[in-house]
Amino acid sequence: MYNKVTDDVVKKLVAICGEKYVTTSEPLRHSYMARGIMGLEAVLPEAIIRPANADEVSRVLVMANEHLIPVTPAAGGLSGGFALPAIEPGGIYMDMTRMNGLEVDVENRVMVVEPGLKSGDAWRIFKTKYPEWAPPIPDGAPPAATVLGDAIERGFSLVTGVYGPQADMIMGLEVVLPTGDVLRTGSWAVPGAKPFYRWGPGPNPDGLFLGSQGSMGIITKAAIKIVPHPHFKTVVAYGGESFEDIVKPTWEVSKHELGIADRCVMVQGGNWQLVLTRWPKTNVPLDYEFYKKMGMSEYWMNYEIWAWSQEELDFTLKKIDEIYKAYEVKANTKCPQQYLHPKQIASRLKKPNKIAIPYALWEAGFLFITWYCPWLESANMMEQYCAKMEEYGFPPTMWVASIDHGRQAIVMPIVCFDSTKPGIYDKIREFNLETTKSFLKQGWLNYRPDPFVHAPETFSLAKDYYKMLVKFRKVLDPNLILHPGRLAIPWEAVTKLPNPCGEPKASESKVSKPTKPQVKK
Amino acid sequence: MTSTLEDLRMINARCIHCRACQYAYSGEPDREGQTEEYTGMIQGCPAGLYYGWEGYFNSGKQWIARAFLNNEIKPSKELLEVVEACTTCGNCETQCENRIDTVSVTEALRAAIIEAGIEPLAKHKKFGEMVGNDLLRNPYNEPREKRTDWFAGAKDRKDVKVAYFVGCTGAYRQQHIAKHTASLLKKLGIDFTVLTSEVCCGSPMLRTGQKAIFEDVMRKNIELFKNYETVVFSCAGCFKTFRNDYPRISGKPLPFKVQHTMELVRDNIRSGKLKITKPYSKTVTWHDPCHSIRHVGIAIEKDILSRSNNWLTDARTAEKAKEAWFELPREVMKAIPALQLKEMYRVKGDSFCCGAGGGVKAQFPDMALATAKERLKEAASTGAQVLLTSCPFCVTNLSDGIKALKEEEALSHKKLPGSDLEVVELLQLLDQLI
Ligand SMILES: Cc1cc2nc3c(=O)[nH]c(=O)nc-3n(C[C@H](O)[C@H](O)[C@H](O)COP(=O)(O)OP(=O)(O)OC[C@H]3O[C@@H](n4cnc5c(N)ncnc54)[C@H](O)[C@@H]3O)c2cc1C
Ligand code: SF4
Ligand code: SF4
Numbered sequence: 001m002y003n004k005v006t007d008d009v010v011k012k013l014v015a016i017c018g019e020k021y022v023t024t025s026e027p028l029r030h031s032y033m034a035r036g037i038m039g040l041e042a043v044l045p046e047a048i049i050r051p052a053n054a055d056e057v058s059r060v061l062v063m064a065n066e067h068l069i070p071v072t073p074a075a076g077g078l079s080g081g082f083a084l085p086a087i088e089p090g091g092i093y094m095d096m097t098r099m100n101g102l103e104v105d106v107e108n109r110v111m112v113v114e115p116g117l118k119s120g121d122a123w124r125i126f127k128t129k130y131p132e133w134a135p136p137i138p139d140g141a142p143p144a145a146t147v148l149g150d151a152i153e154r155g156f157s158l159v160t161g162v163y164g165p166q167a168d169m170i171m172g173l174e175v176v177l178p179t180g181d182v183l184r185t186g187s188w189a190v191p192g193a194k195p196f197y198r199w200g201p202g203p204n205p206d207g208l209f210l211g212s213q214g215s216m217g218i219i220t221k222a223a224i225k226i227v228p229h230p231h232f233k234t235v236v237a238y239g240g241e242s243f244e245d246i247v248k249p250t251w252e253v254s255k256h257e258l259g260i261a262d263r264c265v266m267v268q269g270g271n272w273q274l275v276l277t278r279w280p281k282t283n284v285p286l287d288y289e290f291y292k293k294m295g296m297s298e299y300w301m302n303y304e305i306w307a308w309s310q311e312e313l314d315f316t317l318k319k320i321d322e323i324y325k326a327y328e329v330k331a332n333t334k335c336p337q338q339y340l341h342p343k344q345i346a347s348r349l350k351k352p353n354k355i356a357i358p359y360a361l362w363e364a365g366f367l368f369i370t371w372y373c374p375w376l377e378s379a380n381m382m383e384q385y386c387a388k389m390e391e392y393g394f395p396p397t398m399w400v401a402s403i404d405h406g407r408q409a410i411v412m413p414i415v416c417f418d419s420t421k422p423g424i425y426d427k428i429r430e431f432n433l434e435t436t437k438s439f440l441k442q443g444w445l446n447y448r449p450d451p452f453v454h455a456p457e458t459f460s461l462a463k464d465y466y467k468m469l470v471k472f473r474k475v476l477d478p479n480l481i482l483h484p485g486r487l488a489i490p491w492e493a494v495t496k497l498p499n500p501c502g503e504p505k506a507s508e509s510k511v512s513k514p515t516k517p518q519v520k521k
Numbered sequence: 522m523t524s525t526l527e528d529l530r531m532i533n534a535r536c537i538h539c540r541a542c543q544y545a546y547s548g549e550p551d552r553e554g555q556t557e558e559y560t561g562m563i564q565g566c567p568a569g570l571y572y573g574w575e576g577y578f579n580s581g582k583q584w585i586a587r588a589f590l591n592n593e594i595k596p597s598k599e600l601l602e603v604v605e606a607c608t609t610c611g612n613c614e615t616q617c618e619n620r621i622d623t624v625s626v627t628e629a630l631r632a633a634i635i636e637a638g639i640e641p642l643a644k645h646k647k648f649g650e651m652v653g654n655d656l657l658r659n660p661y662n663e664p665r666e667k668r669t670d671w672f673a674g675a676k677d678r679k680d681v682k683v684a685y686f687v688g689c690t691g692a693y694r695q696q697h698i699a700k701h702t703a704s705l706l707k708k709l710g711i712d713f714t715v716l717t718s719e720v721c722c723g724s725p726m727l728r729t730g731q732k733a734i735f736e737d738v739m740r741k742n743i744e745l746f747k748n749y750e751t752v753v754f755s756c757a758g759c760f761k762t763f764r765n766d767y768p769r770i771s772g773k774p775l776p777f778k779v780q781h782t783m784e785l786v787r788d789n790i791r792s793g794k795l796k797i798t799k800p801y802s803k804t805v806t807w808h809d810p811c812h813s814i815r816h817v818g819i820a821i822e823k824d825i826l827s828r829s830n831n832w833l834t835d836a837r838t839a840e841k842a843k844e845a846w847f848e849l850p851r852e853v854m855k856a857i858p859a860l861q862l863k864e865m866y867r868v869k870g871d872s873f874c875c876g877a878g879g880g881v882k883a884q885f886p887d888m889a890l891a892t893a894k895e896r897l898k899e900a901a902s903t904g905a906q907v908l909l910t911s912c913p914f915c916v917t918n919l920s921d922g923i924k925a926l927k928e929e930e931a932l933s934h935k936k937l938p939g940s941d942l943e944v945v946e947l948l949q950l951l952d953q954l955i
Contacts, residue, residue: 023574025576025599025603026594026595026597026599026600027576027585027594027597027599027600027603027604028574028575028576028581028603030576030584030585030588030593030594031574031575031576031578031580031581031582031584031585031603032575032581032584033538033584033587033588034537034538034584036537036538037537037538037539044593048574048575050573050574076540077538077540077575078538078539078540080537080538095575120544120547120550120561120562121561121562123550123551123561123562124550124557124560124561124562124563125557127550127551127560127561128557128560128561129557142539142540142541142547143541143544143547143550143562144539144540144541144543144544144547275833279832279833280832282830283826283829283830283831283832284831284832284833285831285833350548350549350550350551351550352550353548353550354539354541354547354548354618357537357539357541357618357619358618358619358620360534360535360536360537360619361535361618361619361620364531364532364534364535365534365535365537366537418531418534419534420530420531420534
């Protein structure tokens with residue numbers, strides 16, 4: 001239903017972005033490929049462009065609409081397959097890295113970022129210029145991830161335990177709609193106004209763009225809250241004999257929200273396999289006994305604490321310890337405090353970091369699958385996940401973090417696999433499908449939905465939601481040119497399941513003539 | 522032995538495309554620097570920095586290599602041009618937490634494209650022809666019989682334990698370095714010889730994917746030097762090629778010990794046999810040659826890990842051994858009275874390349890020059906008068922960078938950082954001071 005990029009289209013791209021910033025080179029197109037991290041499936045783009053500003057983005061979208069060419073935006077590209085075209089033809093890949101501006105307003109405690117601003121760069125600028133403030137960069141993503149890419153994905157930042165998902169930090173967006181129109185949300189909608197009030201003059205459409213993974217509009221600027229950066233910090237960890245033992249005490253720490261809970265900016269944990277699978281499976285002890293001797297519990301939770309003074313830090317540590325002691329008695333279990341070497345603490349406090357990169361060492365490749373569930377249900381989810389991973393022959397590496405004072409959990413299995421093994425991608429897909437079906441029935445939600453498994457399975461259940469989503473999408477993007485396949489739109493491009501909107505009319509299933517959109521001139 | 526692209530399939534498959542390898546200090550966002558420009562993580566890939574497209578960064582090249590391995594991309598000149606525009610400096614290898622042998626993959630990909638029938642790029646092909654020619658055996662089109670003309674001592678001696686592998690640049694282009702090294706070796710009390718039948722170490726062939734010629738010269742050199750106990754070097758590239766690449770590609774340990782002359786100096790300083798008394802009253806900054814510092818450091822680390830069945834406990838030991846190697850030139854400089862060392866921001870494993878390596882200087886001179894200028898700007902930011910290094914290619918390219926800066930200054934009448942620097946070879950300086 002889409003057209004391919006022709007020489008004529010390339011000429012038009014060159015006229016908009018300049019020769020230097022457009023390529024159809026086969027090797028360069030392959031160089032953007034990725035199969036892993038968040039998404040295993042991706043197809044090759046036909047042309048790559050690197051626009052310089054919102055105006056160029058807008059002109060490209062107008063032209064793409066006229067020619068019915070798909071467009072996929074990418075910032076850091078660290079979501080792997082998710083930042084690549086999902087379906088054929090691959091169309092135009094819009095590499096946003098040239099737009100990497102940052103403006104900081106410490107009075108209003110907000111920063112305005114462009115899509116190309118990398119976490120590592122943001123961190124450096126804040127360290128040298130605004131040491132009393134921190135940008136909410138993703139907690140464990142490598143430094144090339146962007147602040148904006150993470151917000152679009154509603155990821156988890158270094159202060160997610162207190163402030164919620166990254167998208168909750170948004171104060172306003174500048175979005176180029178697929179028709180070429182530029183929209184500003186929040187108080188920013190009023191010309192000259194600062195981005196100080198998220199909800200703006202009327203109903204706020206932000207949510208349509210956050211979590212759309214680039215399929216509703218291309219964000220060219222985002223106003224994002226910055227957070228205070230006190231310099232009394234530490235990390236404390238407690239072990240446990242089960243997932244329950246790490247989830248329940250965390251709830252006790254978090255539920256009051258104020259006081260000690262507000263100092264626990266990042267609360268995350270998992271099982272001992274999180275340590276094991278960061279090494280090659282041929283060059284590391286595989287038996288838990290070795291880790292036990294090192295003093296490591298089978299399960300553990302880390303609390304990263306930020307405080308304004310040593311007294312405050314000590315008080316927080318003491319209170320957490322008391323909560324654990326009380327829990328041990330109540331639950332008749334053991335939750336020993338884990339010894340952390342000062343180097344381990346320093347490495348955990350380092351942001352952004354490379355902690356999560358080496359899971360490919362275990363074999364050769366990994367996939368993060370990210371789910372949300374109510375905090376207290378996360379232990380059950382992790383138990384089920386681990387059992388299934390073992391059944392499928394994957395090491396049961398499991399990670400969990402508290403979102404917004406333990407209101408929700410992000411549960412993330414790390415599926416370590418050998419990407420050179422024939423059939424491995426099918427096997428992972430099967431595993432993903434089986435767990436997704438089961439988890440959806442239990443009311444849990446994948447929040448970075450894979451276009452081929454999670455999105456169709458979820459929307460097959462949430463039919464009315466999908467219908468509404470398609471309506472919004474068609475208003476914003478009448479020709480469905482933006483990141484097609486994402487969020488299972490168009491449905492038939494990604495799944496054979498029955499379309500929640502009903503059978504498409506013959507005229508809709510094959511778009512032969514583009515709808516002339518009301519495009520910005 | 523992991524020398525073909527196919528051999529490296531599993532290693533390449535570890536790449537998750539995290540792009541950490543585009544930076545220097547990708548794992549040290551809090552690293553303190555003197556200025557905002559040189560603080561935390563900063564750009565570290567000369568090729569990516571110059572061209573901007575993902576395919577020029579290692580992260581992109583790993584995925585090009587994967588596509589090639591999976592027959593998703595055909596061999597072509599266009600492909601080779603992208604893959605050859607990389608100095609093989611190895612900054613990417615330092616950054617990779619998945620411990621991918623990034624440079625080996627790039628070199629193997631180049632070789633695979635050429636083996637698939639694509640001609641080497643024009644300048645590289647010329648090198649190949651000259652090194653493959655029995656009358657030359659060097660990439661400078663110089664007669665083979667003149668290779669050791671610079672050397673006044675006795676050649677081809679069989680009664681000594683040490684042979685000095687001079688390399689083509691020392692033999693034909695920078696004979697003063699060869700002479701200073703020979704003089705330095707003598708001062709250190711080392712009885713050595715040079716061999717008239719020495720041939721190019723093959724480094725430019727290996728880097729640019731001309732593997733057959735490389736293997737030929739490698740075999741010749743191993744055969745030629747096999748009866749010596751130790752082979753010493755002044756050229757960073759030859760040293761790295763013998764030390765790291767010969768055993769990897771031949772699949773056999775070297776039949777002799779290899780040492781850089783700087784190691785000999787350091788060992789003599791450590792044992793107290795050598796005390797430098799002449800002062801060098803200058804402020805200097807040090808440029809780590811990628812070949813002899815970063816690549817050798819990484820090889821030391823990988824070697825320890827290759828023998829370990831518990832990386833969890835041995836990784837730190839391996840890293841320490843690598844860091845100890847990085848201290849080598851620093852230990853030597855510390856022993857020079859009055860020398861004031863002011864380090865650049867990007868140093869050791871995270872050092873920024875001079876821009877000359879991997880066949881780039883000949884084939885992509887603009888990139889080589891832009892990279893040299895970037896490095897000179899950093900050197901100038903330290904306030905040093907002298908830029909000290911120990912590699913013939915770094916010396917040439919950084920000196921060319923200074924020349925270019927001076928020309929730009931003459932045109933723009935504006936002062937450019939780095940144009941006042943004096944590039945000095947450390948072995949030459951040591952010979953003058955000892
Ligand atoms: C080792 C590792 C660790 C990680 N740890 C974390 C972590 O701790 N927390 C976390 O939240 N995530 C984590 N991630 C996931 C990933 O890094 C984040 O999702 C990342 O921040 C995404 O940012 P990006 O710039 O790479 O976005 P991209 O991957 O480029 O894009 C993300 C999505 O947004 C779309 N998009 C990009 N730019 C635009 C735009 N301008 N307008 C509209 N749509 C756009 C893309 O099409 C894509 O679907 C990790 C990833 C890795 C590899
Ligand atoms: S080579 Fe290593 S550092 Fe570079 S993108 Fe791949 S995994 Fe990341
Ligand atoms: S070897 Fe150097 S130039 Fe080549 S990709 Fe790696 S960092 Fe870039």
